[in-house]
Amino acid sequence: MIKFHWKHIAIALAILPFVAVFVAWIGFFNIGASTGHWKITEWFLHLAMRSAVRTYSLAVEVPERLPIEGIQPAAGHFARGCAICHGAPGEPRSPSVLRMLPRPPDLAPVMGTWSDAELFRIVKYGVRFTGMPAWPTQERDDEVWAMVAFLRALPQMDAPTYRELAIGGEGGAAMPANDFETALADCARCHGRDGRGRSEHVPIISGQRQEYLRASLEAFAERKRPSGVMELAAVEADPRLFSDLARHFASQPPVSAPAAGSSDAARGREIAERGIPERKVPACLSCHGGAPRNPVYPKLDGQHASYLKTQLRLFAEGKRGGTPYAHLMEQTARSLEADDIEDLAAYFSSAK
Template sequence: MIRWRAIAWTGAAAFTAGAAALLVAASGRVPVSASAGHSAPVAWFLHFTMRRAVQVQAAEIEAPSLDDPALLTAAVPHFDRQCALCHGSPREDGLPTMGGTTPPPPALRDHVDAWRPRELFWIVRHGIKYTGMPSWPALEREDEVWMLVALLRRLPSLERTAYEGLAGAGDGCEGCHGADGSGSAFVPGLSGQSRAYLQASLDAYAEGRRASGIMQAVASRLDAPARTRLADRYAANPRPAPAADCVQPPARWQDTDAPLPLMQRCSDPSAALLRRSRARGGLIVREGIPGQGVPACRHCHGADRHSGHPRLDGLGAAYLAQQLALFRAGVRGGRHASLMRHVAERLDARQVADVANHYAARDAP
């Protein structure tokens, strides 16, 4: 009897509290204006709740090494165009009007050290409700999110001149791909690719058939004629020199079906080991691996390739290995995604590195 009475009292209290909340909302007197801000207790409670949620939900995330300065090549131009308006940058403060939001976006140079890399990854990837901080447009592209985290960790010490050099002064393509379209370790070279491949790639990004939080933001703003002009422009450029960098075998290639967070470049490779890696990669490119069901790469990416297939010669090793990881996980879209997933699933970690290292050091045939 006492138990049922307690349940009845609890239900009545809950109903009364709900009705009171509804009456307060219906009164129209709730302070929802951004100019009103939050009271100190409410601000503390909301920040405490957000911080604890991020800490707990990011606790199992394993951060990769983020010390490679090449990671900033793609991160800085995107940050400068998409994030700096609210959060400021080494070049300038954020827009003054953003100070009138509730809560105002933090100046990241002053606050980023308070967060662990895994927590920054969680925030950039998922965003924060009721703050205006959006989630990453392509949640499956964890590698891109880690690039942004690499930049955020460097932001407090990044000098203005270095930041401006990385941000670039050209259009959205030149900022990441370079004025000559040669690309970098983590960014593909565009010059010398076929017009058909470049056009198909831009169309896939614009239409959401190929995931990238960076490229979708660029391509979706271009109409079809603009995408065609860009494809024509870079297809006409001369092929850049080989990247000649190298990537280490991905440590967890066989342990997970998810895309690896970020490929790691060689820090100080032995010349002999690198030569052997490139030689093994060249054998796969020319002959494939019949015992693993892997065809020769040259059939699609060689000198007589179909114009819809990209040229791989001279592209960054880290970029090439990352694309294989994305194909393997079923994340990488594009016209030939199903075929490439079939290939990537049959390569082991060393073979991925070998093929990437071979192509990165190779001149066009």
């Protein structure tokens, strides 16, 4: 009977890393994707991935409801950055993608095997060694949850529905955007050519100040204003087109979103006109009303209430950024309570 002394085990463990490095150095392992994984390797990697996602997702706080109103911009982002590997309704994956190792899954059939928290974890942080990237910015959980809502809807989505959500009437996904018409078509997939927006999660930019729109595009392109959706769109557009795009949307007739009916718009108006002096909250209209104190300050009248609430919360968390004046809004937003935000959003969404 062979007996192993602890010293022998210690020596074996000590030299094992050197053996592994030597085996790697001589090129013993075949890294070609054409051969696939050994079955045990494939099983182990899949087990490790699912187990890690399950464990880390325990810390994810799942909202009471998924933001289904964010499905449209999420679909647009999916068409831009995800469908090329995962396919989409009516858009099969290319043969080259099918030769990847590991192969990106067709998402619709596997959505039921993941919880909302697990999907959030995968979308936000990506998966190492698979080509699955992290969300372009780690500061916008609201966008990640919108993508989770889209993924939940994906299994029941037919090709026309998907195409309408992701592309609208523009005829195709436009990228890179090197000329004005192409860039405008790309913007219109979420904003519409008239700038009215195709979702409550998308701001109304028709009639907005040209200086503000250009500054926003520059901030997205330079990654100073976090948004996984807008960063990709702005980075892929030719910066020389920013002025033309801003001018186009600024020239569109302004419109108003449906007013929010669940909050106190009258109290919101009082805050907008007078502020909250005891908390050092200035009057919103001192900067955002009438003749602008600064053309880079946006107009808020008629904006979607849900969009306004999201932006105020991002300012309060220090995640909005953009122009050199963002710090002014951060200080103000941190002094607002949840009811204040609700009431202000209700007032500005109803203001004409």
